[in-house]
Amino acid sequence: MFCFQCEQTAGCTGCTGAAGVCGKSAATAGLQDKLTGALIGLAKACENNPYTEQTTKVIIEGLFTTITNVNFNDETLKDMIKRVEEEKNRIVPNCAACMSRCGNTDEFDMKTIWEADEDIRSLKSLILFGIRGMAAYAYHAMVLGYEDAQVNAFFYKALAVISYDLEMGDLLPVVLEVGEVNLKCMELLDRANTETFGTPEPTKVSKKIEKGPFIVITGHDLYDLKKLLEQTEGKGINVYTHGEMLPAHAYPELKKFSHLKGNFGTAWQNQQKEFDAIPGAVLYTTNCLMPVKPSYADRVFTTEVVSYPEMVHIGEDKDFTPVIEKALELGGYKEDVQQTGINGGTELMVxxxxxxxxxxxxxxxxxxxxxxxxxxxxxxxxxxxxxxxxxxxxxxxxxxxxxxxxxxxxxxxxxxxxxxxxxxxxxxxxxxxxxxxxxxxxxxxxxxxxxxxxxxxxxxxxxxxxxxxxxxxxxxxxxxxxxxxxxxxxxxxxxxxxxxxxxxxxxxxxxxxxxxxxxxxxxxxx
The missing domain is CATH 3.40.50.2030 (Rossmann fold)
Known part of the structure; x- marks a missing residue:
């Protein structure tokens, strides 16, 4: 394997060998490269053929799937690759049977980038990693019903550019264009969140975990949190945010749920210690998933593009019944537990x-x-x-x-x-x-x-x-x-x-x- 997309990459140069620092195997890394290559082929198929809302959804989900600490499951990666290939075949149905194939829409070999001149590799990596991040923002807006044609079109352009034989002077403007389009994408997501959940208000968040059944929800997706709160209302289950879900407490449409109680634990990288044998269920909604330890593997659930081998996955129907049943089964703490931040504080302000x-x-x-x-x-x-x-x-x-x-x-x-x-x-x-x-x-x-x-x-x-x-x-x-x-x-x-x-x-x-x-x-x- 070769991967250097995250800050903790081995030796500050790149993860190679059997596994990455994040915990993904060489096989998983290879499938993520294969998925990226398939996405590039799909984007190039759309250069001279019209794409649809379905195509864009596949592009955004595929890019989001390859972000660090999102997907450790080879089977779901293979399923995603199949979806991309099926979409490409729908866009250009007779491409594979062409008697004089141009190869333009073939799956792109990512080694072409990883083994390229270091400056070209650097700029293409900035474009690729940038649109992977932007895809996460576009995804969160998309599930709330908000999209932008310019943002969507740029995913196709950027993916195609990665496959072109270009010089530094040609790639630098595209790198900065990623930033320009991402600004529009972040503005879109801001509007989606505030129009859906209200304008955030200054709110104190407790770090006390009350006795009784509870669910910890982690990640970024506010839509998932709202669906969970609706389904747990009146069931005697408290809900606690974790990691990047903490700011959810400030949104009026979420804070109105009285069983959204507080924040569990600290940042994402401490989860293996903080989730160790906890008497509650854990729901992952986006990235920030670390390899799951046996001590809490039976109480972890995933949804959206997050996936981990043998974990129960909640599909698009958003029926969180398995999470709720597990929380009730575990029963929670017998007495209130006062947690603190890393500096000893018991409350957070958002x-x-x-x-x-x-x-x-x-x-x-x-x-x-x-x-x-x-x-x-x-x-x-x-x-x-x-x-x-x-x-x-x-x-x-x-x-x-x-x-x-x-x-x-x-x-x-x-x-x-x-x-x-x-x-x-x-x-x-x-x-x-x-x-x-x-x-x-x-x-x-x-x-x-x-x-x-x-x-x-x-x-x-x-x-x-x-x-x-x-x-x-x-x-x-x-x-x-x-x-x-x-x-x-x-x-x-x-x-x-x-x-x-x-x-x-x-x-x-x-x-x-x-x-x-x-x-x-x-x-x-x-």
């Missing part, structure tokens, strides 16, 4: 999306003008197990007392239970939501720049980002598309970024690898 922050924009702007707020730090992104991620905890702890920390995605679990006090009635740590909600941070930054009549790069705003998987890649490309500079990125730089591509990013966007909190704060604050 709900500071752009609707909330911009609702107090005058208050924020006035505090800056008075000198009460000296700087904004966006400290967010993915969490992970690699040594060095405590950098983000220490960085936040050392920020000036008159600064605001905006955060989003699961990287916030490093510090979101800290009590850093308030400034002018505003909490110093503002949780803006999931990685899916990066649009909120962008919208706030642009609004502040307009208020102060300056560019975003002239604001007293610094971005300190942590990355792990492909959604972080497409967000980074969106920031580059917007011309945002001086981003600090860690804990390591992507293995798929070649030296020449890195030099380009440093020269044009001043991207810096993180060093130490002390050194970076000194550079930022002068």
């Amino acid at each position: 709900g500071f999306g752009h609707g909330t922050v911009l609702g107090v924009a005058d208050q924020v702007i006035d505090a800056v003008k008075k000198g009460d707020i000296s700087h904004f730090f966006l400290v967010g992104g993915c969490d992970g197990a690699r040594v060095g991620r405590n950098y983000y905890t220490e960085f936040v702890k050392q920020t000036p007392e008159d600064s605001i920390i905006l955060t989003l995605a699961c990287g916030k679990y490093r510090f979101n239970d800290l009590d850093l006090g308030t400034i002018g009635g505003l909490p110093r740590i503002m949780d803006m939501g999931q990685c899916n909600d990066a649009y909120s941070a962008i919208k706030v930054a642009v609004a502040l720049a307009e208020a102060f009549e300056c560019g975003v790069n002239e604001l007293p705003l610094s971005m300190i980002l942590s990355w792990y998987e492909q959604k972080a890649v497409c967000i980074l490309l969106t920031l580059l598309h917007l011309g945002i500079k001086n981003i600090y990125l860690g804990p390591t730089l992507p293995a798929f970024i070649s030296k020449n591509v890195l030099d380009f990013l440093v020269e044009n966007y001043h991207i810096s690898p993180i060093s130490t909190p002390e050194e970076d704060l000194k550079k930022i604050l002068g």
Whole structure:
């Protein structure tokens, strides 16, 4: 196998051999490459033939399936490949029987990329990994009934471009176009979530697990959470969010369910320890699935594109009866259990999306003008197990007392239970939501720049980002598309970024690898 799409890839160069750091086998990695090659063939079949809503659904689901920590099941990967092949045969039904075959729509061999010139490989990887992340956002919007023709069309274009014999100068614009289209995709998802579930409101979330039957729901899909809450209502079962599902507590249409009680555990990479023999059921809705340990394998359920061998999968009918029955069977804790965050906090604060922050924009702007707020730090992104991620905890702890920390995605679990006090009635740590909600941070930054009549790069705003998987890649490309500079990125730089591509990013966007909190704060604050 060869895979270097996530931050924890072996030796910061690439996973090879029998298994990847994420836990997928060489066989699974090979099937994911085969699926990607099939998707490229399907996209190229649609260059001269009309595609349908069904085709787009297959493209988006196929790309989402290949994101890190989504699918460890060879059988469902084979089923997905078959769906792609069937869709291609529907689009070009007589292609295989053609007497003078051009080969244009054949399954693409991914080794062509992995063994290419390192700069070409780097740029094509940025495009591929970027659209994989964007597909996750498009998927979440799609299940809520929201789609965008420009976003959908770009998946076909980007997949086809990956197969072309192009030079760096041809690929760089497409890399930035991924960021441009992803901005539109994130805006679409933001609209889908807020119009469906309401505008997030500042909300305190308890980390106490009450006695009695319970279900832990993890991942990102708010639609799945709503369906679960509806089906568990009145059954004596409490529901707790985990990982990236935490911000769900801020949405009015979800928080109205009284049995949505609080948040279980911390970030995704701690699940094998935190789920060990728990007396409750666990439902995975998106990525962030780690190889399941025997001590809790009998109580794990998957849905959507998530799949793991021998786990019960909930299909499109969204009948969560097996999850509910398992929760009732296990019975939950006999007494209340008080959990804490990694810093000992017992409550978390969520709900500071752009609707909330911009609702107090005058208050924020006035505090800056008075000198009460000296700087904004966006400290967010993915969490992970690699040594060095405590950098983000220490960085936040050392920020000036008159600064605001905006955060989003699961990287916030490093510090979101800290009590850093308030400034002018505003909490110093503002949780803006999931990685899916990066649009909120962008919208706030642009609004502040307009208020102060300056560019975003002239604001007293610094971005300190942590990355792990492909959604972080497409967000980074969106920031580059917007011309945002001086981003600090860690804990390591992507293995798929070649030296020449890195030099380009440093020269044009001043991207810096993180060093130490002390050194970076000194550079930022002068």
